[in-house]
Amino acid sequence: MSRYRETLTLVPLTVFLLTLLNTQTAGAQETGRDLTGSIGLGISSGPEFNGSDETSAGVIPIFDLTWRDRYFLNQRGLGVYALRNHGPNDLSVGIAIGYDFNERLVEDDARLAGLKDVEAGALLTAFAEYDAGIADLEFEVSHGLSSDGHEGTRATAAAEFGMPVGKRVYLSAKPFVTWADGSYTDAFYGVSAANAATSSFSRFEAGSGFERVGIELRASYDLTVRTGVFLGVEHARLLGDAQDSPISFDDSQTEISTGIIFRF
Template identity: 30%
Template sequence: MSIRLAMTAALAGALFLEAASAQEAPLAGSAPGTDLSVRLGIGGIVQPEWEGSDSYNVVPWPIVSLEYLRLPGIGEFGGQRLGFSIGPSFNVVSKREQFDDPVLVGLGDVDAAVELGLKGAYEMEHWGALLAVRRGFGGHDGIVGEAVAYGILRPTDRLELRGGPEITFADSEYFDTYFSVTPAQALLSGLPVYDAGSGFKSVGITGQATYSLTDKVDLHARASYTYLLSDAGESPIIEIGGSRNQVTVGAGISYRIDLDLFD
């Protein structure tokens, strides 16, 4: 069954190195002398079977976070997170197979895609914003991205809540791959011919909670709602066999590993 891995958005954020000055302190709670802090974990996510699907399934949610890195003679990355930061953005869209859903029959399979790019973020104590742009390789060759603004609440020393609005965008290469219907596909599928454009793809709201059981063990929860816009939501693939409304809910647990590499 083809699955669009929404959970990899979390993985993308986890792999994001926030640039910090050499004067910043190491990650709070890390052991003295730590050169590398990595958080590893696992969870599960309920999400649409493919982008625009009205059917849901449960998939694994890998939690991988490079939280702090010290390179002698170069500087520190991670640790405190206030201010501006820039780093890589990564996402995966898994293969969409035409026999996953009756509405997809005749459209052909879409190979898995890897999206690579950059993101920039600015974060203060109680709010933040980020912009990410990526290019696809494999299943699609388009340009995609998202802009997010979020608030930050810390009701206790152990609990952190983040949430806010998100808007996503994509170019015509991406829209054509996942939302257009060519004349040949229309003949095979029975769907009307449709030429998707480009621009804003969805709007929504996303939130996450992190609870620290110990200085190393965290519990994670995340949820999001998105609404497919314009040429995405108006595609006959979505109107006839899917839904503009997309919901994702997940939970997991992680453990932070601190390593002393350079003594």
């Protein structure tokens, strides 16, 4: 369950952080400051690592907070908007530094014996969001900052289509495609000559290219004005060298998540 090990250790810290933020919110209302967003807790189950045919599950903290419509703390990390809901199509552009929980450890699967660990680490992300009317368009580029991680770059383009069903239900579908550079693909899918000599895999050089394509489906239900529950399913298929890699035991990658959210 290495995919969620760090997430589980973050839960106590997140609870403390949310308590602190709620305290600040009360003070913010008195001073006219603007802290808005949502917090919550969920459960997620997905592949043990990129290309794994085994799954692991864990508890995930959920937070999406915005301070004065400029600074934010969400799944991308702690960041700032250069533009926020700008123009008639609500263009938003920003940058964030966060933590990439995606990793591959030898202890996760006995078949990985002899390979080098790819550990989780800091991640720098730049993004743009644009309301195109029929869909919300998203584009983001992230780069790994940890020397024990992949130190690679990924770019993801997505389009989210959503619609309300009645007064309480909201459904959305977000197809996406991800491109990765050679540093990322070689870390997760490549087998160096040295690793080939110490493992059961033949040498495999993974280069840059489209890494995966998929779709994220999500349904949410409002229990009250400020409280809701959700169910999400993300299904992706590995492409190119990610698909051809001997370390990819399953080209089909599915993640399921559910939880509760509190808005304020």
